[in-house]
Each structure stands twice: as C-alpha cells, then as structure tokens.
Amino acid sequence: MAAISRLTLIRNPERDGERAKTAAEAEADLRRVFDDVTAAVRSAANEEGISFKAFEGLLLSHAFALARAAVVLFLVLCETRVATAYGSSVERGGRRFRVAPAQPRSLTTMFGVIRYWRTYMREVGAETRCGFHPLDVVLGLSADRFSANVLSHAVRLATKLPYEEARSIMAWLVGAVPSTEVIEQAVLGLGRRTADWFLNASAPAGDGDVLVIQFDGKGAPQVTAEELARRRVKRGKRVIGACPSPRHRGRERRKRHPKKPRRKKGDHSKNAKVATGVVMYTLRREGKRLLGPLNKWVYASFGPKEHVFEVARREATKRGFGPGSGKLIQILTDGDTDFALYIKRYFPEAIHTLDVMHVIEKLWSAASALFREGSVELTRWAELQRERLYDARIHLIIDDLRQALQVTAKTGLGNRGKRARLVEVKRYLEDRLELMNYKELRAQDLEIGTGQVEGAMKNVIGRRCDQGGMRWIKERAEALLQLRCIEINGDWDRFINKVHDENRQRACSEGLRIRIQEKTAAPLPVLLGCAA
Secondary structure, eight states: OHHHHHHHHHHOTTTTTOOOOOHHHHHHHHHHHHHHHHHHHHHHHTSTTOOHHHHHHHHHHHHHHHHHHHHHHHHHHHHHHHHHHHTTEEEETTEEEEEEEEEEEEEEETTEEEEEEEEEEEETTOTTOOEEOHHHHHHTOOTTSBOHHHHHHHHHHHTTSOHHHHHHHHHHHSSOOOOHHHHHHHHHHHHTTHHHHHHHOOOOSSOOSEEEEEEEEEEEEBOOHHHHHHHTSOOOOOOTTTOOOHHHHHHHHHHTSOOOOOOOTTOOOOOEEEEEEEEEEEEEEETTEEEEEEEEEEEEESSOHHHHHHHHHHHHHHTTOOTTSOOEEEEEESOOHHHHHHHHHHOTTSEEEEOHHHHHHHHHHHHHHHSOTTOHHHHHHHHHHHHHHHTTOHHHHHHHHHHHHHHSOSSSTTHHHHHHHHHHHHHHHHTTGGGOOHHHHHHTTOOOOOHHHHHHHIIIIIHHHSSTTOOBOHHHHHHHHHHHHHHHTTOHHHHHHHHHHHHHHHHHHHOOOOOOOOSSOOOOOOOOOOOO
C-alpha cells in the first residue's frame, strides 16, 4: 500500500494536496529543523551517562535533516529567480517553448531524498510534447534523479570495490544510496566520456629530461557464451510462497541448468581477455643520477594492443617528447614480439629495453634443465650467467647454452623436455640481443626492469577485475577500467567537473535533459592509424 500511495503522490500531486513551497515556508522549515537540532543538543548534554559516541550518532541524523531543509530552501529560491528570468516563453536552437504548470520531482542528494518543484517549458507545436525544466538546466541537474555528487562518489567507490560493496560502504557515509544497477549504469555512462578525457587532458607540468614508457598485459576473466546466454534469459515471475527458503530456491535454480563438465587436471583457465597497459613517467637528471619518477601516468584498455601504443605516442608528444624533439625516450617490455613491432612503428627513436627479470627467469629455467632442483651447482650456474648478463657478456651465456645442448642426449628419460627448454632460452636470448645492454644502461642510470608497469597492472586490473567469481563482458569491463585509470592518475575530480560542465552547457544551449546513466557500454576503442 505504501508503494501505491507513493506512486499516486507522484502522478497526482494536486489531487493529494501536494504543492510547491514558498520561500517563506521553506525558510520556516529550515528554522524549525535548526531549532530541533538545538533542542536535541541541549537534551543530550543534560542526559546523565551519555557518551560522545552516542551523541555523535544522534547528531548525524539531525545534521542530515538540517542539510535537506537547506537544500529545499536553496532550490525554492533558485526556482524563483530562474522562473522570473525565463518568463513565459523562450527559444532554444530554433525551437520555441512556453511555460507550463510546475512539476514536482524527488532528488537523491548526499543528505537523503528531497522533494522540490520546478517550472516546465513545453515545446510549442511538437507532437511529442517534449520540453525541459529551466531550474534543472541552470543548476546542472541531470535526469538521473541523483545529484552529480552521489553518482560521482558511487562510481568512484565502484572503481575500487565490487558494486555491492561500493553500495554498502556508501550507505555508511551518506543519507541515501543508489542501487547496484544504478551504479553500474553510471559507470557505463561515465565510461563513454573517458576517451574524450584522455584525448584532451593537458600535459603535466614539471616534467623531467628522460621519458620512460613501460608496456605489459594482464588478463581478466570473461563471461563465456553459455554464461552470457544464461544471464540474458528473461526471468519468469516469482511465485510468492512457492519456495520460502533461499536454500531450496537455489537448489531449484541449479536444477534448471545443465551440469558443467569437470575440469581436466591442471586446467585453470579463466577464459581471460588480456588488457594492455602502459605506465609513463619522466626522470630528471642531476649530475650522473636520474631522479624520479615524475608525473607517473597509467592507461590500460581491452582494445587492440596497437591502440595503447597510439595513446602512448600521443601522450609522449603532448609531454614534449615528440618525433624530432631530440629528447631521450626509453621503452621497457617483457619481450613480446607484438610490442617490439609497435615500438618500431610508433617510437623508432626510443631505446627499447628488455626487462632484466624476465631474462633472469629464463636463465634459471635453463639451469633447472641442467642440474638437480635445489642443488648448489644449479645456483652457481644461474648466478654466473646473471653476472655475465649485467656485464654485457651475453655471448658467453649463449655459448654455455650451446655446449649444454651438445652434451645433452636427444634420448633418455626427461632429455627431450630439457633440450626443448634449453633451445627456447637460447632462441629467446638470440632474438633479443640488442635489447639487453644492461651494463651501459646502468652506467647511464636508466631503467632495466618493468616493475612499475607490472605493479600497475596488478593494481589496475588484478585487484578490481580478477577476483573470485568475477566474469566480465569486455566492453563493460573497459568502462570500469578506464575510470579506474583516471582515479589512479589522481584526475577524478577534474574529470567529473569536466563532464558536469559539458552536460550543463549542452543542456543550456540545446534545451535537453541530460542523463548520465547508460544501459549499454560503448564499443571497444579502434585504431586511429596515427603512426609516428
């Protein structure tokens, strides 16, 4: 019955006695709530045995009530000013609007739900009878029924936590919270604005002398076709009282779906889609040392690998390290052959360095093929090759691998696997000789490891998108991933302010009701074809 009464109140406000408050009435309500707060404080202070913890909890609810009354007064005063400025008719974009009866609206703010009235401007001669609310346009209120701050905080939490946890934590801090569905739709809506943000964001100030760029990849589990089909099946109406226990409802639901085949031993596949990430920062030279990192910037995408290189090239040029600038650029990767191809295409002037830890892991793999696991000989051989690696004597490492292949028989227990491992390591080194000049790089105090990007990918993708039970649709994961990058880069407030100002400007110029939430995700990024 409560839901029916609420619906009636919204649809028939005049019949149920609801009307717009005057400024005097709103101000009187504010004063009354303030008096209630004062009385509550005096009463609590005179109460024997009260603790500050109890008083603080009591005051919080009164503070929210006071804030809601202040918001209502603010909206009433603004409505008076805006309605007077617009008059009885207005033209926008070649369309003519005339004033219509004011309409009520419920708005979820940081302090709870409030109710206010605002003038409606209806389009003259339009069959659809569309229009706009001047007060909402002037104040930048979207058609989402949530304030920009509520959606911003909810989405910001969602970039760090699962949707349900973000909603739960937000409920501890604010007067009213959106549902998980609203939070996800807000993520998809704001995710559509991230490409424009990265394209037009200004370069940081105070950059160093050397630009370091690191690339890496990280997978996130994706939903399978069977799981996706199951999600999209239209749910039937639930019969009230048919199965009161959640345990039995779960059993009935599982019976409706076919059993999954048992995984084979060693099969840990998560149907992962790999996102490519880049970390960019500069180093400032002081004497023989390079200090930093400065202005660290992170970007990741589930789009094509080459797209990330296009973005990196654009950002490097924006920061003053464009083609022909003469400035030093160092790029570090894990040896991915696609990365090497794109580096030659987009950064032909850069120093390409292979992550030293990947090489050391390969050397230990070769050592385990030659000596017993855990033996002193294995450690001694691996440490010798490590010293040679840092001393730019890689040809000696390759010679040892070649000799090891010659003395390892082609037949015998386990020899086939040992030889395959030795051949793999030998080819890995031979194909990347020009990327392992670690002695000279260390002399110049340049980077030799990809720890920055590996840590960033674990943080950006792993901590948010690769948790137990998560299955993503890559387009939806892309929206969240891009927003998470903006948050990690420390640009969240500037991004939200930009989106809000653009929506407000568009609403004012076109007379539109702007909505932030979207039910569908934007497509993945495509290549722009802007090679260096």
